[in-house]
Amino acid sequence: MNQLDALKQFTTVVADTGDFKQLAQFQPQDATTNPSLILKAVQKPEYLPLLKDTVAAHGNEAMDAQIDRLLVRFGCEILASIPGRVSTEVDARLSFDTAATVARAKRIMALYEAQGVKRERVLIKIASTWEGIQAAAELEREGIRTNLTLLFSFAQAVACGDAKVQLISPFVGRIYDWYKKSAGAAWVEADNAHANDPGVKSVRAIYNHYKRHGIATEVMGASFRNVGQITALAGCDLLTIAPELLAQLGASTEPLTQALSASAALQLDLPEVHHTEASFRFAMNEDAMATEKLAEGIRAFCVDAVKLEALMH
Template sequence: MTHQLDALKQFTTVVADTGDFKQLAQFQPQDATTNPSLILKAVQKPEYAPLLQDTVAQFRGRPMDEIIDRLLVRFGREILATIPGRVSTEVDARLSFDTSATVTRAERIIELYQAEGIHIDRVLIKIASTWEGIKAAEQLERKGIHTNLTLLFSFAQAVACGDAKVQLISPFVGRIYDWYKKQAGASWDEAARAGANDPGVQSVTQIYNHYKRFGIATEVMGASFRNVGQITALAGCDLLTIAPELLAQLAASEAPLQRALDAEAAKAMDLPAVNYDEAGFRYALNEDAMATEKLAEGIRAFAADAVKLEKLILAA
């Protein structure tokens, strides 16, 4: 029998969502993604403490933002030694509303990778899907620096990313699910809102179908999963980034798995063309309470973890 992880890999590129590169080999993902929260979690484990200490010792006295970028690149380099594909490395979330600062920081991260002998095509720069972040990504893509637009919760964000020709987007399935479940309170029916009826799954499905229908090359990578059902309901998505615990569950299951998303079927769908200028984007995002709240919350959380990481560096 084929286990679900191998079955999923027939339809979808599987990406590991972790900063814990020692876990990667057992699941054989193509790519890996990191973020400030995952790196913070990793450096607090005893096996990664030397990596933090070595980086800080080597670059002590340099500006804090440079030390953090060097630490992120160090993790990225270790991850790339384990996987055949790409690693995503995130720009400081505190720059989410500053296009030029995001571009500058992204360019430095790429330069640090190149100094380690890593080709530009093996790195995706992760940027929050604010209007300013999307505009930064558009500039970077024109320079040949590929981007992964994260904290993406709405169709409007996805449309703007497609228009900007970003390489990849990471719509957050689990956080969308969390919001709707919290809003529903006691009336939430878990069984009725599972699988294809999960609000996070529905969001990614809408984005995927729109991209394929209109020939938008941006890759769709579902992210932030809460359960295996959300993953299997998106089999066929370009990529799915999955935490090690859920990868282990997929590897342990022999339940049948079928393709759920189909690019050829999407091409035949009768869907309206959609585009946004800045005012239209901001209004559409404002109209989506879930996306507005989760985007702001996500930026705050990543920024808070960046501050915690700085404190660990100062203490090292």
């Protein structure tokens, strides 16, 4: 058995791509997209017609409406190739506007429903700012499921649990990147690999907290740099993995064991934690890594959103 098949015994495997023509070979349950992945996809000749068709049919609409239509078009193509859910992202420029995020999420969902897609098959991706988490809480109460992304800290995960969001995407690789860069020449890769990887440790702490306290929010590790980070989180609810790393897992027959389990988490002595807006903001301020990576992630998605709009002209 290869590592990908072994991983699927413990964890729901999700493909992290806008390149839906690649999906069949890995047979993921779900798929996730973001503005950067869609931008990458539409620059390939086989996906350019989706962009051109969207502009031809809806070029008279406002640009934000055209972008949402393009994202939903990709989402529908992806859903035709997988049995589960697709995640579609709200414009990152709305990351600090609760009301605008709610409105945009509802419009994206309405576009999916107009294509005959049921709500259960769509997760609306929202950045894990305080405002984004409050928007998600409101959407969840109205039956729209959310995926809280750009999640780097325990505080963000706690607030998402309190908001009863469907799923969170803690970013393993970007946490690793920050600590590696911060350590500079003092970084020893072997000492920070697998279970000791700072990104892996962050997800493990969140997973154990959720399971120990009966929080139903799903944990989906994201943003991986290497296969070791993935295998060290075998047993996590879901893992969203780029096609290159899915291929590496599929090509490896190294043994893979379960690293996380809900039953083990129940035995742990972990305090219950909740956050008010003030305590959340203070916890984020105390966490330089999470503060920097959240801001950087939002900025990068905004840049790619602008590039995507430029291609639509």
